[in-house]
Amino acid sequence: MQVSKNSVVSISFELSDTAGKLLEKSEQPISYLHGGYDGIFPTVEEALEGVAEGGSVAVTLDPENAFGEFDEELVRVEPRDVFPTDEIEVGMQFQAGAEGSDEDMIFTITDITADKVVIDGNHPLAGQTLLFKCTVESVRPASAEEIAHGHAHGEHGHHH
Numbered sequence: 001m002q003v004s005k006n007s008v009v010s011i012s013f014e015l016s017d018t019a020g021k022l023l024e025k026s027e028q029p030i031s032y033l034h035g036g037y038d039g040i041f042p043t044v045e046e047a048l049e050g051v052a053e054g055g056s057v058a059v060t061l062d063p064e065n066a067f068g069e070f071d072e073e074l075v076r077v078e079p080r081d082v083f084p085t086d087e088i089e090v091g092m093q094f095q096a097g098a099e100g101s102d103e104d105m106i107f108t109i110t111d112i113t114a115d116k117v118v119i120d121g122n123h124p125l126a127g128q129t130l131l132f133k134c135t136v137e138s139v140r141p142a143s144a145e146e147i148a149h150g151h152a153h154g155e156h157g158h159h160h
Helices: 042-048 144-149
Strands: 007-017 022-025 030-033 056-061 075-079 093-097 104-112 116-120 130-141
Touching: 042 056, 042 130
Parallel strands: none
Antiparallel strands: 007 022, 007 030, 007 130, 056 130, 075 116, 093 104, 104 116
């Protein structure tokens, strides 16, 4: 079977930077519902259209098509006393509301001083051009329930 709209696609992947440094590699195949359901980068989904089981693709993702451009406004300096005293360290992540929004974002602590903490709401790979290589491990027709929910269920997918 070939990758097409409303098929559940399982892929193994590697994500590298433009210098070839491996940033992430799938331990187990990941599955997504193909056909515009936002389960994978649209550029990757486009490249996978029509690929048969066992086929591979490599896609260069510019920041706009991956994790976005780096946004200076997402870097904030907060007073040290709003954080628990001994429980924070650089690299720690937490969820918090974005200014002027009802949505929560993931912030990463990037610096700590005696009276200030620098937090960054950008994705760690924001602003980077990335190389996404993947192999199609399996393709199957999606169930009516998966299509209705807009994502894959079961093995390697989402469980309810």
